[in-house]
Amino acid sequence: DVKVTQSSRYLVKRTGEKVFLECVQDMDHENMFWYRQDPGLGLRLIYFSYDVKMKEKGDIPEGYSVSREKKERFSLILESASTNQTSMYLCASSRHTGSGGYTFGSGTRLTVV
Amino acid sequence: QKEVEQNSGPLSVPEGAIASLNCTYSDRGSQSFFWYRQYSGKSPELIMFIYSNGDKEDGRFTAQLNKASQYVSLLIRDSQPSDSATYLCAVNIRGNTGKLIFGQGTTLQVKP
Numbered sequence: 750d751v752k753v754t755q756s757s758r759y760l761v762k763r764t765g766e767k768v769f770l771e772c773v774q775d776m777d778h779e780n781m782f783w784y785r786q787d788p789g790l791g792l793r794l795i796y797f798s799y800d801v802k803m804k805e806k807g808d809i810p811e812g813y814s815v816s817r818e819k820k821e822r823f824s825l826i827l828e829s830a831s832t833n834q835t836s837m838y839l840c841a842s843s844r845h846t847g848s849g850g851y852t853f854g855s856g857t858r859l860t861v862v
Numbered sequence: 863q864k865e866v867e868q869n870s871g872p873l874s875v876p877e878g879a880i881a882s883l884n885c886t887y888s889d890r891g892s893q894s895f896f897w898y899r900q901y902s903g904k905s906p907e908l909i910m911f912i913y914s915n916g917d918k919e920d921g922r923f924t925a926q927l928n929k930a931s932q933y934v935s936l937l938i939r940d941s942q943p944s945d946s947a948t949y950l951c952a953v954n955i956r957g958n959t960g961k962l963i964f965g966q967g968t969t970l971q972v973k974p
Contacts, residue, residue, distance in 0.1 A: 780960040791966040792906075792950070799960070839905055847960035850896040850952065853905040 752776075755840050755854035762861050768827040770857050772840030778852075779845040781823035783807075783815065785836040786856075792839070798823055799845065830861045865889060866953050868965035876973055881938040883968050885951030888932070895927055895934045896962065898950040906950055910936060941972045 756771035772781065782797040784807075794807030796815040804815050812834060816824045823842075827834055837858050841851040867886050875881045883897075894913050898906035912918045912925040912934065924937040934953075938945055948969045952962040 782961070792964045794961075797961060843960045843962075845960050847894060847954040847962065850894075850898075850908050850911055850954075851906075851962055853907070856905045 753840055753842050753852050753854040755838075755857050757857050758855060760857055760859045762827075762830050762859065764831060764861055766827075766830045766861075768830050768859070768861075770825040770827075770838055770840075770859070772823045772825070772842075772854055773821055774823075774842040774852070775821065776842060776852065777820070778842035779820075780843045780847075781817065782841045782843075782851070783813075783823065783825045784839045784841065785809070785834075786839055787836050795825065832861050835859060835861045864965075865955070865963045866951055866965040868949075868951050868968045870966055871969040872971050873968055874971045874973060875941050877941060877943060879941050879972075881941045881945065881970055881972070883936040883938075883949050883951075883970065885934045885936075885953075885965055886932055887934070887951075887953045887963075889953070889955045890929075890932060892929075892932075892953045892955050894954040895925070896952040896954075897923075897925060897936045898952060900948045900950060900967065902947075938970075941970075943972050943974050946970055946972045 753774045783795040784792045798817045814826045840854040897910040900906040910925040918925045922939045926935045948967040950967045951965040
């Protein structure tokens with residue numbers, strides 16, 4: 750069964766901590782994405798990557814960075830967590846052309862206290 | 863104008879009825895269209911995709927695409943309480959980069 754795996758389902762971190770969210774896919778997809786989802790705001794794209802070591806900013810990149818050292822892994826980094834980064838974080842992957850759409854991971858519910 | 867628009871709902875239908883969910887998009891060059899279902903607290907799952915004008919059926923679900931009107935819809939026949947969820951419309955805009963543009967989602971409530 751093909752999968753996108755996010756390392757944590759629930760995470761609680763303190764303000765100012767550096768937070769790493771990991772995402773691994775086993776479908777050999779070229780594209781990987783990080784979204785956050787908040788009530789009433791829908792899915793908002795943080796960063797995406799079309800290839801190894803390549804990244805592009807999405808709609809809300811401030812306060813985040815990403816790393817893609819291997820094709821199957823895409824990491825989201827909160828450099829200094831803040832309470833307004835409390836959210837559901839969703840990782841997704843897709844083929845380069847987009848055919849077949851996205852496969853999403855199960856999500857990480859991050860709470861910053 | 864938003865690139866992909868959906869009525870946020872909630873759309874309430876009785877069990878056994880047909881639920882009709884609608885989505886419009888702004889980029890006339892859009893090439894592929896997806897419907898995702900998202901249960902509360904869960905991640906979105908793909909339920910239908912459509913690339914060509916017309917209807918595409920899969921079980922109780924039918925996706926309809928009208929590129930001239932820039933309109934895509936999802937029909938759910940014989941709606942069940944288990945269909946209660948938020949339905950996200952997503953569009954792969956021109957350029958075929960693989961990045962989808964999502965609507966805000968429509969919340970469907972199926973009442974027993």
